[in-house]
Amino acid sequence: MMLYTNTDSMWCKVFPSTLGGIAQSWFDKIPKGTITSFRQLDILFRSQYVANIARERMTGELMSVVQGLQESLRDYISRFNLEASNIPKLQQEVVVLAMMSGPRGGEFKSYLGRKSFTTLAEVLEKANEFIKSEEIGRETS
Template sequence: MESPPVPKIKLPTIEPFDGTIDPDDHLSAYKHQMYVQGVDDATWCKNFPATLKGVAQKWFNNLPPNSVNNFTELSILFTSHFVANRQEQKNNMHLGKVVQGPKEALRSYVKRFNLEALQIQDPNAGVAFDAFIRGLRPGSFKFNLVKKKISTLTEAAQEAEAFIHATEVCAKEKHPEAKKIEETIQPKKNLPKKAETWEVTSMPTSSKRSKITEPATSAEPIEFSKDQYSILMEIKDQYELKTPTEMKMAYRNRDKSKYFHFHKDCGQETIECKHLKRALEDLARKGKMNSY
């Protein structure tokens, strides 16, 4: 610790270490500020106590005289004494725990995944990419990654950025036709209920009223061996499905992160579409869906 006087230097402006946080984080912050000043090893040692307080300051004051010969030795003593405060070192397996929630936006999932990846030292690119794909919720974005044969995390991040941008643009710029449909549908909500229709049938002794009702369909629902989205992707070029009715939900109220491949519009996942379910059942009753 004994060395000739050195020119005045700027003391590190970092949060003082009080013995309750990760010693490696504090040491790293100290090194980053000292490197740029170009001073000798002894100066590194002399200025380090100024970044300590509380029990950490007491620990330094209790070091035996002449027990430290250089900053490397001081760093080892420091981290060894406060080793209990070290954070758990995360590895590539931790990325497998990052999973996109059922209603979580793609932007949020990508941000959480990147923050987790930054905490891993020397991450394996292949493992990271595999974890990113597995964590994605089934949908149009994940399907496009597989279809385009994306094989690296960098490419996946670029695709995610483009997809997020496209989704946000579609949410801001509503198509004129969609607006007209919405305006047409809205007034119908306030229309009164249609009055029941009755007819009078002549009877030998008296007149009796009978309510006209529409015949109820008794067709049993059909269960398929695959989900609707997978079936649609496989048969869309083989059969002509009945054109679905326009979506009744107002455009501004829809979930823009979900995409209807059957309606070709946003608002809900394809696997949840009731119109597609009915269309597939119609094909099945015609004997065209035996393989499903």
């Protein structure tokens, strides 16, 4: 529902319909007549629930996603992609750098060190080739 209005009284009346659960209970406990403007309600609500505001994740945080000692390349790539999907403004240069520094030593890491990539898609395409090779090697062993 879109609401086009500039009146404080309308915003104050509509606001409770957007709440549920403990936020609704909190709102219901506000003594009648104590809120005089929507701005005041906004400040009161934000101060009550400031800890619940999700922080936007940054691309640089992917630098901490590294392949575990016993983690397969497939599992690492899946975990990396999951983390990357939670970052709204993914910067390709940084995500490529993070992907290149995350794998533990081995053929894939060595290969990444010799090549230049500009997008995550390029790195993932190569990773998929190494994953297939790694899995075929395990099956024949």
